[in-house]
Amino acid sequence: MIGDRVEAETGGDGREISSWANPAQLLLSPAETPRLKGAFGGRHLKHFFIASLLAGAMALPAYAADYTIVAPAAPGGGWDQTARSLQADLQKEKISGKVQVVNVPGAGGTIGLAQFASQQKGNPNSLLVGGYVMVGAILTNKAPVTLDAITPIARLTGEYEAVVVPASSDIQNIGQLIEKLKADPGAVSWAGGSAGGTDHIGAGLIAKAAGVDPTKINYIAYSGGGEALAAILGNQVTAGISSYGEFEPQIKAGTLRLLAVSSAERIEGADAPTLKESGLDVVLENWRMVAAAPGISAEQKAAITADVEKLVKSATWQATLKTKKWQDTFLAGKPFEDQLAKDIAATETILKDIGLVK
Missing domain, CATH: 1.10.286 (GTP Cyclohydrolase I; Chain A, domain 1)
Incomplete structure (x- = not known):
């Protein structure tokens, strides 16, 4: 009828649209x-x-695509937060008419990745959130489905690693930690996230940059950030490594001492040097991305990319970044695809050095 809403109409780019006539x-x-x-x-x-x-x-009004975003992790984690921030902000900016989030957790995101690649082929209304942790999980789990099976759209955000010790530790700076690491790698225990994840890779890169055999590091993987934090605060380990945001409350409270960060430049508000300026050639970013389904057309990919670019330029998204303390590391198109290939190659190298990948 005239004046009724037209649901699931197909636009020129093949995506579902919602509009009022x-x-x-x-x-x-x-x-x-x-x-x-x-x-x-x-x-x-x-x-x-x-x-x-x-x-x-x-x-x-312009046609707005309806999206379903797959977060390949349980609710509450970084990928889920990213997916739900996209959901809220795409709708608030009226870039999308309706956005749903579906959680498919397990195996460092590889279960959700495999399901997305097989079930959403050719669907321009389905998106996947992923990130650097997934790169390591694919390699360590020898996952049959890789990032080649989907369509990368853009890197959205990044978080940098922080190296900390308990406030009661006799280690006052990153140089002193490296001295202990060189003297006896096994005596320096590191608390961090899952084996083969960003934290583990970070510890391995630090050891390698310091001239220490990465296979000799004593890395203790914890299933959750809370467990790792408890181990650090309880003096059960020598040092901790995770995203800066994970440790920030305790750093501000004075219960953790920040030794260094893995960013290329100092993090605003963080009173610590970068690893690079400390003589360790390490820059590591735990980035998060959004990808589209395999088998979509070039026009559909361009339309999705345009939606994402419009979002990241909005005041709404910039406010979300500030609230979440996420770094704006937006990169799209071929530059992102090239960087992704470099990250995968570099990750495979360090995981081999650590001994997690043969």
Whole structure:
């Protein structure tokens, strides 16, 4: 019917769209028709209707795609937070009409990746959130489905690693930690996240940069950030490594001492040097990305990329980054695809050095 909402209409790029049409406003009552016909003439009245309809069509809002975003992790984690931030901000900015988030956790994101690649082929309305942890998980788990099976769209955010010790530790700076590591790698225990994840890779890169055999490091993997934090605060380990945001409350409270960060430049508000300026050639970013389904057309990929680019430029998304303390590391198109390939190759190298990948 005229004025009804048209659901799941297909736009020029093949994506589902939602829009409102209300040409009923242009209809005239029987009493008005003779009056206008006399004013315009029958032929001109026809032209009046056509012009009015065209003007009304031009005034309608732009088509907005409905998206389903797959977060390949349990609710509450970084990927889930990213997916739900995308959901809220895409809708708030009216870039998308309706956005749903589906959680498919397990195996460092590789279960959700495999399901997404097999079930959403050719679907331009389905997106996947992923990140650097997934790169390591694919390699360490020898996953049959890799990132080659999906369509990368953009890197959205990044978090940098922080190296900390308990405030009661006799280690005052990163140099002293490295001295202990060089003297006896096994005596320096590291607390961090899952084996083969960003934290483990970070510890391995630090050891390698310091001239220490990465296979000799004493890395203790914890299933959750809370467990690792408890171990550090309880002096059960020598040092901890995780994202800066994970440790920030305790750093600000004075219960943890920040030794260094893995960013290329110092983090605003963090009173510590970078690993690089400390003589360790290490820059490590735990980035998060959004990808589309395999088998979509070039036009569909361009349309999705345009939606994402519009979002990241919005004040709404910038406010989300500030609230979440995420770094804006947006990168799209071929530059992102090239960087992704470099990250995969570098990750495979360090995981081999650590001994987690043969």
